[in-house]
Amino acid sequence: MEKTKLSLKTLTRLSLYYNITCEYIENEKEYITSREVAKRLRIDDSQVRKDLKFINATGKTKVGFETSYLKKMLETNLNFHIKKDVFIIGAGNLGTALAKYGEFKHYGLNVLALFDNTPEKINHEIKDKKIFHISKLPEMAKKLNVNIAILTVPKIAAQDVANTLVDAGIKYIWNFSPVVLELPDEIKVWNENLAASFVTFSCQEIYRQE
Amino acid sequence: MEKTKLSLKTLTRLSLYYNITCEYIENEKEYITSREVAKRLRIDDSQVRKDLKFINATGKTKVGFETSYLKKMLETNLNFHIKKDVFIIGAGNLGTALAKYGEFKHYGLNVLALFDNTPEKINHEIKDKKIFHISKLPEMAKKLNVNIAILTVPKIAAQDVANTLVDAGIKYIWNFSPVVLELPDEIKVWNENLAASFVTFSCQEIYRQE
DNA sequence: TAGATTGTTAATCGATTAACAATC
Protein backbone atom coordinates (compact mmCIF):
# COMPACT_ATOMS: atom_id res chain seq x y z
CA MET A 1 0.00 0.00 0.00
CA GLU A 2 2.61 2.52 -1.12
CA LYS A 3 1.48 6.11 -1.18
CA THR A 4 2.50 7.70 -4.45
CA LYS A 5 3.85 11.20 -4.22
CA LEU A 6 1.07 13.62 -5.05
CA SER A 7 1.77 16.76 -7.00
CA LEU A 8 1.58 20.13 -5.32
CA LYS A 9 -1.48 21.07 -7.33
CA THR A 10 -3.27 17.83 -6.50
CA LEU A 11 -2.50 18.32 -2.78
CA THR A 12 -3.90 21.84 -2.84
CA ARG A 13 -7.07 20.68 -4.57
CA LEU A 14 -7.50 17.75 -2.17
CA SER A 15 -7.37 20.19 0.75
CA LEU A 16 -10.12 22.24 -0.84
CA TYR A 17 -12.19 19.09 -1.49
CA TYR A 18 -11.83 18.47 2.24
CA ASN A 19 -13.31 21.89 3.07
CA ILE A 20 -16.24 21.31 0.75
CA THR A 21 -16.83 17.78 2.04
CA CYS A 22 -16.90 19.03 5.65
CA GLU A 23 -19.44 21.65 4.66
CA TYR A 24 -21.64 18.98 3.05
CA ILE A 25 -21.46 16.91 6.24
CA GLU A 26 -22.45 19.92 8.35
CA ASN A 27 -25.44 20.32 6.05
CA GLU A 28 -26.22 16.63 6.56
CA LYS A 29 -25.71 15.68 2.94
CA GLU A 30 -24.76 12.04 2.62
CA TYR A 31 -23.28 12.17 -0.88
CA ILE A 32 -21.33 14.57 -3.04
CA THR A 33 -20.63 14.23 -6.77
CA SER A 34 -17.46 15.10 -8.63
CA ARG A 35 -19.54 17.55 -10.63
CA GLU A 36 -20.65 19.44 -7.51
CA VAL A 37 -17.09 19.71 -6.22
CA ALA A 38 -15.85 20.79 -9.64
CA LYS A 39 -18.52 23.43 -10.04
CA ARG A 40 -17.67 25.00 -6.69
CA LEU A 41 -13.98 25.16 -7.57
CA ARG A 42 -14.63 26.12 -11.18
CA ILE A 43 -12.60 23.20 -12.51
CA ASP A 44 -13.29 20.11 -14.64
CA ASP A 45 -15.15 17.22 -13.02
CA SER A 46 -12.82 14.57 -14.43
CA GLN A 47 -10.03 16.40 -12.60
CA VAL A 48 -11.83 15.75 -9.33
CA ARG A 49 -12.33 12.07 -10.09
CA LYS A 50 -8.71 11.75 -11.11
CA ASP A 51 -7.46 13.40 -7.90
CA LEU A 52 -9.69 11.17 -5.77
CA LYS A 53 -8.41 8.15 -7.67
CA PHE A 54 -4.88 9.07 -6.53
CA ILE A 55 -5.94 8.53 -2.92
CA ASN A 56 -7.94 5.43 -3.88
CA ALA A 57 -11.26 6.94 -2.88
CA THR A 58 -14.11 5.26 -4.72
CA GLY A 59 -17.57 6.58 -5.44
CA LYS A 60 -20.87 5.00 -6.35
CA THR A 61 -22.28 5.16 -9.85
CA LYS A 62 -25.27 7.49 -10.04
CA VAL A 63 -24.90 8.88 -6.49
CA GLY A 64 -21.34 10.12 -6.05
CA PHE A 65 -19.00 9.87 -3.09
CA GLU A 66 -20.17 9.22 0.45
CA THR A 67 -19.23 12.34 2.42
CA SER A 68 -18.23 10.73 5.73
CA TYR A 69 -16.10 8.17 3.90
CA LEU A 70 -14.53 10.83 1.70
CA LYS A 71 -13.68 13.00 4.71
CA LYS A 72 -11.85 10.08 6.34
CA MET A 73 -10.00 9.21 3.16
CA LEU A 74 -8.83 12.78 2.74
CA GLU A 75 -7.75 13.05 6.39
CA THR A 76 -5.73 9.86 6.15
CA ASN A 77 -4.05 10.71 2.87
CA LEU A 78 -3.26 14.29 3.82
CA ASN A 79 -1.62 13.06 7.03
CA PHE A 80 -3.93 14.90 9.42
CA HIS A 81 -3.29 12.18 12.00
CA ILE A 82 0.42 12.94 12.14
CA LYS A 83 1.03 15.66 14.72
CA LYS A 84 3.29 18.40 13.45
CA ASP A 85 4.78 20.46 16.31
CA VAL A 86 5.81 23.95 15.29
CA PHE A 87 7.18 27.19 16.71
CA ILE A 88 5.94 30.58 15.56
CA ILE A 89 8.74 33.12 15.23
CA GLY A 90 7.47 36.69 15.64
CA ALA A 91 4.57 37.48 17.98
CA GLY A 92 3.15 40.40 15.99
CA ASN A 93 -0.37 40.50 14.59
CA LEU A 94 0.29 37.84 11.99
CA GLY A 95 2.05 35.49 14.43
CA THR A 96 -0.76 36.02 16.91
CA ALA A 97 -3.41 35.37 14.26
CA LEU A 98 -1.75 32.09 13.34
CA ALA A 99 -1.34 31.08 17.00
CA LYS A 100 -5.04 31.63 17.58
CA TYR A 101 -6.16 30.02 14.35
CA GLY A 102 -8.40 27.21 15.55
CA GLU A 103 -8.61 25.55 12.14
CA PHE A 104 -5.03 24.28 12.27
CA LYS A 105 -5.66 21.61 14.88
CA HIS A 106 -7.83 19.59 12.46
CA TYR A 107 -4.84 19.39 10.18
CA GLY A 108 -2.41 18.10 12.79
CA LEU A 109 -0.62 21.41 13.13
CA ASN A 110 0.28 22.02 16.75
CA VAL A 111 1.77 25.36 17.84
CA LEU A 112 3.92 24.77 20.92
CA ALA A 113 5.22 28.28 21.55
CA LEU A 114 5.99 31.69 20.09
CA PHE A 115 9.28 33.57 20.03
CA ASP A 116 9.99 37.28 19.85
CA ASN A 117 12.68 39.76 20.88
CA THR A 118 10.43 42.49 22.33
CA PRO A 119 10.96 42.46 26.14
CA GLU A 120 7.34 43.45 26.89
CA LYS A 121 5.96 40.44 25.04
CA ILE A 122 8.09 37.80 26.75
CA ASN A 123 6.20 35.40 29.04
CA HIS A 124 2.81 36.60 27.84
CA GLU A 125 0.49 33.92 26.56
CA ILE A 126 -1.61 33.60 23.42
CA LYS A 127 -4.22 30.89 23.72
CA ASP A 128 -2.12 28.99 26.30
CA LYS A 129 0.98 29.31 24.15
CA LYS A 130 3.78 31.18 25.85
CA ILE A 131 5.99 33.78 24.16
CA PHE A 132 9.70 33.21 24.74
CA HIS A 133 12.73 35.30 23.92
CA ILE A 134 14.27 34.20 20.65
CA SER A 135 17.49 33.33 22.50
CA LYS A 136 15.66 30.39 24.11
CA LEU A 137 14.86 28.81 20.78
CA PRO A 138 17.90 26.55 20.23
CA GLU A 139 17.50 24.98 23.67
CA MET A 140 13.74 24.50 23.30
CA ALA A 141 13.90 23.19 19.75
CA LYS A 142 16.27 20.50 20.96
CA LYS A 143 14.30 19.69 24.11
CA LEU A 144 10.91 19.52 22.39
CA ASN A 145 12.28 18.03 19.19
CA VAL A 146 10.79 20.73 16.95
CA ASN A 147 12.10 21.17 13.42
CA ILE A 148 9.35 23.27 11.82
CA ALA A 149 9.14 27.05 12.19
CA ILE A 150 6.60 29.59 10.99
CA LEU A 151 8.45 32.81 10.25
CA THR A 152 6.43 36.01 10.69
CA VAL A 153 9.12 38.55 11.60
CA PRO A 154 9.51 41.90 9.78
CA LYS A 155 11.27 41.91 6.42
CA ILE A 156 14.41 43.54 7.78
CA ALA A 157 14.99 40.75 10.31
CA ALA A 158 13.89 37.78 8.22
CA GLN A 159 17.22 36.55 6.81
CA ASP A 160 19.08 36.90 10.12
CA VAL A 161 16.37 35.14 12.09
CA ALA A 162 16.19 32.39 9.46
CA ASN A 163 19.93 31.80 9.87
CA THR A 164 19.41 31.50 13.62
CA LEU A 165 16.66 28.96 13.04
CA VAL A 166 18.90 26.84 10.83
CA ASP A 167 21.67 26.94 13.43
CA ALA A 168 19.12 25.74 15.98
CA GLY A 169 18.32 22.68 13.90
CA ILE A 170 15.12 23.85 12.19
CA LYS A 171 14.69 22.01 8.88
CA TYR A 172 11.38 23.35 7.55
CA ILE A 173 10.44 27.02 7.33
CA TRP A 174 6.98 28.31 6.47
CA ASN A 175 8.05 31.79 5.43
CA PHE A 176 5.52 34.64 5.69
CA SER A 177 8.11 37.38 5.20
CA PRO A 178 8.38 39.09 1.79
CA VAL A 179 11.96 37.93 1.44
CA VAL A 180 13.35 35.11 -0.68
CA LEU A 181 15.57 33.53 1.96
CA GLU A 182 19.05 32.32 1.14
CA LEU A 183 19.53 29.04 2.97
CA PRO A 184 21.37 25.73 2.63
CA ASP A 185 19.78 23.41 0.05
CA GLU A 186 18.74 20.85 2.64
CA ILE A 187 16.46 23.35 4.42
CA LYS A 188 12.94 23.23 2.99
CA VAL A 189 11.25 26.60 2.59
CA TRP A 190 7.62 27.25 1.75
CA ASN A 191 7.05 30.85 0.74
CA GLU A 192 3.73 32.38 1.74
CA ASN A 193 4.55 35.73 0.19
CA LEU A 194 1.31 37.67 0.63
CA ALA A 195 2.40 40.62 -1.47
CA ALA A 196 3.42 38.29 -4.30
CA SER A 197 0.12 36.50 -3.95
CA PHE A 198 -1.76 39.76 -4.27
CA VAL A 199 0.20 40.67 -7.40
CA THR A 200 -0.76 37.37 -9.00
CA PHE A 201 -4.37 37.83 -7.97
CA SER A 202 -4.62 41.39 -9.23
CA CYS A 203 -2.78 40.86 -12.51
CA GLN A 204 -4.72 37.73 -13.36
CA GLU A 205 -8.13 38.79 -12.30
CA ILE A 206 -8.31 42.53 -12.20
CA TYR A 207 -6.43 43.99 -15.12
CA ARG A 208 -6.26 41.15 -17.57
CA GLN A 209 -9.87 40.10 -17.79
CA GLU A 210 -10.91 39.22 -21.33
CA MET B 1 2.90 47.15 -27.28
CA GLU B 2 0.25 44.64 -26.25
CA LYS B 3 0.80 42.97 -22.94
CA THR B 4 0.34 39.23 -23.32
CA LYS B 5 -1.47 37.51 -20.52
CA LEU B 6 1.09 35.98 -18.19
CA SER B 7 0.42 32.65 -16.55
CA LEU B 8 -0.22 32.44 -12.85
CA LYS B 9 3.07 30.67 -12.27
CA THR B 10 5.04 33.23 -14.23
CA LEU B 11 3.38 36.07 -12.30
CA THR B 12 4.26 34.46 -8.98
CA ARG B 13 7.87 34.00 -10.04
CA LEU B 14 8.14 37.56 -11.36
CA SER B 15 7.01 38.84 -7.95
CA LEU B 16 9.75 36.84 -6.29
CA TYR B 17 12.31 38.11 -8.81
CA TYR B 18 11.20 41.56 -7.71
CA ASN B 19 11.97 40.78 -4.07
CA ILE B 20 15.41 39.49 -4.95
CA THR B 21 16.15 42.42 -7.26
CA CYS B 22 15.23 44.91 -4.51
CA GLU B 23 17.55 43.10 -2.14
CA TYR B 24 20.40 43.36 -4.66
CA ILE B 25 19.77 47.09 -5.01
CA GLU B 26 19.83 47.54 -1.24
CA ASN B 27 23.19 45.79 -1.26
CA GLU B 28 24.32 48.16 -4.03
CA LYS B 29 24.77 45.46 -6.61
CA GLU B 30 24.42 46.86 -10.11
CA TYR B 31 23.79 43.58 -11.93
CA ILE B 32 22.08 40.27 -11.32
CA THR B 33 22.32 37.14 -13.48
CA SER B 34 19.56 34.68 -14.30
CA ARG B 35 21.70 32.04 -12.64
CA GLU B 36 21.82 33.93 -9.33
CA VAL B 37 18.04 34.41 -9.33
CA ALA B 38 17.49 30.77 -10.27
CA LYS B 39 19.80 29.49 -7.55
CA ARG B 40 18.00 31.47 -4.86
CA LEU B 41 14.62 30.13 -5.98
CA ARG B 42 15.96 26.66 -6.66
CA ILE B 43 14.70 26.67 -10.23
CA ASP B 44 16.25 26.45 -13.71
CA ASP B 45 18.06 29.53 -15.02
CA SER B 46 16.50 29.33 -18.47
CA GLN B 47 13.14 29.62 -16.73
CA VAL B 48 14.22 32.99 -15.34
CA ARG B 49 15.36 34.23 -18.75
CA LYS B 50 12.15 33.01 -20.33
CA ASP B 51 10.00 34.78 -17.72
CA LEU B 52 11.95 38.01 -18.16
CA LYS B 53 11.55 37.70 -21.91
CA PHE B 54 7.77 37.76 -21.41
CA ILE B 55 8.03 41.26 -19.97
CA ASN B 56 10.59 42.25 -22.61
CA ALA B 57 13.36 42.81 -20.10
CA THR B 58 16.76 42.45 -21.73
CA GLY B 59 20.08 41.65 -20.14
CA LYS B 60 23.68 42.10 -21.13
CA THR B 61 25.83 39.21 -22.28
CA LYS B 62 28.43 38.31 -19.68
CA VAL B 63 27.08 40.61 -16.94
CA GLY B 64 23.38 39.89 -16.50
CA PHE B 65 20.47 42.24 -15.90
CA GLU B 66 20.88 45.76 -14.57
CA THR B 67 19.11 45.78 -11.21
CA SER B 68 17.59 49.28 -11.29
CA TYR B 69 16.32 48.69 -14.83
CA LEU B 70 14.94 45.26 -13.91
CA LYS B 71 13.15 46.66 -10.86
CA LYS B 72 11.41 49.27 -13.04
CA MET B 73 10.46 46.72 -15.68
CA LEU B 74 8.95 44.42 -13.06
CA GLU B 75 7.05 47.27 -11.41
CA THR B 76 5.58 48.37 -14.72
CA ASN B 77 4.59 44.92 -15.89
CA LEU B 78 3.16 43.85 -12.55
CA ASN B 79 1.00 46.99 -12.52
CA PHE B 80 2.43 48.45 -9.30
CA HIS B 81 1.60 51.94 -10.61
CA ILE B 82 -2.13 51.17 -10.74
CA LYS B 83 -3.66 51.95 -7.37
CA LYS B 84 -5.93 49.20 -6.12
CA ASP B 85 -8.27 50.43 -3.39
CA VAL B 86 -9.50 47.68 -1.08
CA PHE B 87 -11.58 47.12 2.05
CA ILE B 88 -10.59 44.62 4.72
CA ILE B 89 -13.55 42.71 6.10
CA GLY B 90 -12.89 41.47 9.63
CA ALA B 91 -10.75 43.45 12.07
CA GLY B 92 -9.31 40.50 13.98
CA ASN B 93 -5.61 39.73 14.22
CA LEU B 94 -5.31 38.73 10.59
CA GLY B 95 -7.24 41.74 9.30
CA THR B 96 -5.17 43.99 11.54
CA ALA B 97 -1.93 42.40 10.38
CA LEU B 98 -2.87 43.00 6.75
CA ALA B 99 -3.98 46.59 7.47
CA LYS B 100 -0.61 47.31 9.08
CA TYR B 101 1.42 45.50 6.45
CA GLY B 102 3.70 48.22 5.09
CA GLU B 103 4.88 46.15 2.16
CA PHE B 104 1.57 46.41 0.30
CA LYS B 105 1.95 50.07 -0.66
CA HIS B 106 4.87 49.27 -3.00
CA TYR B 107 2.52 46.99 -4.89
CA GLY B 108 -0.23 49.57 -5.37
CA LEU B 109 -2.50 47.97 -2.78
CA ASN B 110 -4.26 50.65 -0.79
CA VAL B 111 -6.39 49.73 2.23
CA LEU B 112 -9.09 52.38 2.65
CA ALA B 113 -10.95 51.01 5.65
CA LEU B 114 -11.81 47.95 7.73
CA PHE B 115 -15.23 46.54 8.57
CA ASP B 116 -16.37 44.44 11.51
CA ASN B 117 -19.54 43.74 13.48
CA THR B 118 -18.08 43.95 17.01
CA PRO B 119 -19.46 47.17 18.59
CA GLU B 120 -16.28 47.82 20.63
CA LYS B 121 -14.10 47.90 17.53
CA ILE B 122 -16.19 50.40 15.54
CA ASN B 123 -14.56 53.79 14.98
CA HIS B 124 -11.20 52.62 16.23
CA GLU B 125 -8.31 53.16 13.88
CA ILE B 126 -5.52 50.91 12.66
CA LYS B 127 -2.70 52.86 11.06
CA ASP B 128 -5.04 55.71 10.12
CA LYS B 129 -7.61 53.31 8.71
CA LYS B 130 -10.94 53.46 10.45
CA ILE B 131 -13.03 50.42 11.39
CA PHE B 132 -16.68 50.71 10.31
CA HIS B 133 -19.69 48.56 11.04
CA ILE B 134 -20.27 46.07 8.25
CA SER B 135 -23.68 47.67 7.60
CA LYS B 136 -21.89 50.76 6.24
CA LEU B 137 -20.15 48.77 3.54
CA PRO B 138 -22.65 49.02 0.65
CA GLU B 139 -22.83 52.79 0.96
CA MET B 140 -19.07 53.24 1.25
CA ALA B 141 -18.24 50.81 -1.54
CA LYS B 142 -20.43 52.86 -3.84
CA LYS B 143 -19.13 56.22 -2.63
CA LEU B 144 -15.46 55.29 -2.80
CA ASN B 145 -15.84 53.09 -5.86
CA VAL B 146 -14.25 50.04 -4.21
CA ASN B 147 -14.78 46.60 -5.77
CA ILE B 148 -12.03 44.57 -4.06
CA ALA B 149 -12.42 43.05 -0.59
CA ILE B 150 -10.05 41.10 1.61
CA LEU B 151 -12.09 38.61 3.61
CA THR B 152 -10.67 37.69 7.04
CA VAL B 153 -13.82 36.84 9.01
CA PRO B 154 -14.23 33.57 10.96
CA LYS B 155 -15.17 30.45 9.02
CA ILE B 156 -18.71 30.38 10.32
CA ALA B 157 -19.49 33.86 8.96
CA ALA B 158 -17.54 33.67 5.69
CA GLN B 159 -20.28 32.65 3.23
CA ASP B 160 -22.87 35.06 4.62
CA VAL B 161 -20.46 37.98 4.64
CA ALA B 162 -19.32 37.10 1.12
CA ASN B 163 -22.94 37.25 -0.06
CA THR B 164 -23.25 40.69 1.52
CA LEU B 165 -20.12 41.82 -0.31
CA VAL B 166 -21.48 40.67 -3.64
CA ASP B 167 -24.77 42.48 -3.01
CA ALA B 168 -22.72 45.60 -2.28
CA GLY B 169 -21.07 45.44 -5.69
CA ILE B 170 -17.76 43.82 -4.72
CA LYS B 171 -16.34 41.96 -7.72
CA TYR B 172 -13.03 40.60 -6.42
CA ILE B 173 -12.56 38.72 -3.14
CA TRP B 174 -9.21 37.81 -1.65
CA ASN B 175 -10.46 35.05 0.61
CA PHE B 176 -8.47 34.18 3.76
CA SER B 177 -11.21 32.06 5.29
CA PRO B 178 -10.94 28.25 5.14
CA VAL B 179 -14.16 28.04 3.15
CA VAL B 180 -14.65 27.45 -0.57
CA LEU B 181 -17.16 30.20 -1.21
CA GLU B 182 -20.17 29.62 -3.43
CA LEU B 183 -20.60 32.76 -5.53
CA PRO B 184 -21.84 33.86 -8.94
CA ASP B 185 -19.42 33.02 -11.74
CA GLU B 186 -18.66 36.64 -12.50
CA ILE B 187 -17.21 37.22 -9.02
CA LYS B 188 -13.48 36.53 -8.97
CA VAL B 189 -12.21 34.74 -5.88
CA TRP B 190 -8.61 34.18 -4.88
CA ASN B 191 -8.32 31.61 -2.11
CA GLU B 192 -5.55 32.16 0.42
CA ASN B 193 -6.43 29.06 2.38
CA LEU B 194 -3.67 28.92 5.00
CA ALA B 195 -4.63 25.50 6.31
CA ALA B 196 -4.66 24.09 2.77
CA SER B 197 -1.32 25.72 2.16
CA PHE B 198 0.14 24.08 5.24
CA VAL B 199 -1.18 20.68 4.14
CA THR B 200 0.56 21.07 0.80
CA PHE B 201 3.75 22.21 2.50
CA SER B 202 3.80 19.41 5.03
CA CYS B 203 2.86 16.61 2.63
CA GLN B 204 5.34 17.70 0.01
CA GLU B 205 8.25 18.55 2.19
CA ILE B 206 7.92 16.81 5.48
CA TYR B 207 6.58 13.34 4.96
CA ARG B 208 7.36 12.64 1.35
CA GLN B 209 11.06 13.43 1.22
CA GLU B 210 12.98 10.97 -0.95
C1' DT C 1 41.32 35.25 -26.98
C1' DA C 2 38.75 32.50 -23.58
C1' DG C 3 34.98 32.32 -20.88
C1' DA C 4 30.56 33.60 -19.22
C1' DT C 5 26.03 34.86 -20.03
C1' DT C 6 21.97 35.95 -22.76
C1' DG C 7 18.33 34.72 -25.96
C1' DT C 8 15.92 31.19 -28.15
C1' DT C 9 14.58 26.78 -30.07
C1' DA C 10 13.72 21.98 -29.51
C1' DA C 11 12.80 18.17 -26.43
C1' DT C 12 10.78 16.59 -22.47
C1' DC C 13 7.71 16.35 -19.00
C1' DG C 14 3.45 16.86 -16.55
C1' DA C 15 -1.22 18.51 -16.01
C1' DT C 16 -5.80 19.26 -17.82
C1' DT C 17 -9.62 18.22 -20.66
C1' DA C 18 -12.46 15.37 -23.68
C1' DA C 19 -14.68 11.29 -24.45
C1' DC C 20 -16.96 7.24 -23.48
C1' DA C 21 -17.67 2.44 -21.78
C1' DA C 22 -19.23 0.39 -17.56
C1' DT C 23 -22.35 0.55 -13.96
C1' DC C 24 -26.43 0.87 -11.18
Place this chain on the structure above:
DNA sequence: TAGATTGTTAATCGATTAACAATC
Protein backbone atom coordinates in the same frame (compact mmCIF):
# COMPACT_ATOMS: atom_id res chain seq x y z
C1' DT D 1 -35.57 0.88 -19.06
C1' DA D 2 -33.53 5.53 -19.24
C1' DG D 3 -30.50 8.50 -17.26
C1' DA D 4 -26.79 9.91 -14.37
C1' DT D 5 -22.41 9.20 -12.60
C1' DT D 6 -18.03 6.88 -11.97
C1' DG D 7 -13.61 5.21 -13.64
C1' DT D 8 -10.30 5.40 -17.13
C1' DT D 9 -7.98 6.09 -21.49
C1' DA D 10 -6.62 9.08 -25.15
C1' DA D 11 -5.93 13.72 -26.80
C1' DT D 12 -4.66 18.19 -25.89
C1' DC D 13 -2.48 21.72 -23.79
C1' DG D 14 0.99 24.17 -21.24
C1' DA D 15 5.15 24.46 -18.49
C1' DT D 16 9.87 23.15 -17.61
C1' DT D 17 14.34 21.74 -18.92
C1' DA D 18 18.15 20.93 -22.10
C1' DA D 19 21.04 22.59 -25.43
C1' DC D 20 23.56 25.74 -27.90
C1' DA D 21 24.50 29.67 -31.11
C1' DA D 22 25.30 34.52 -30.56
C1' DT D 23 27.45 37.97 -28.07
C1' DC D 24 30.70 40.76 -25.58
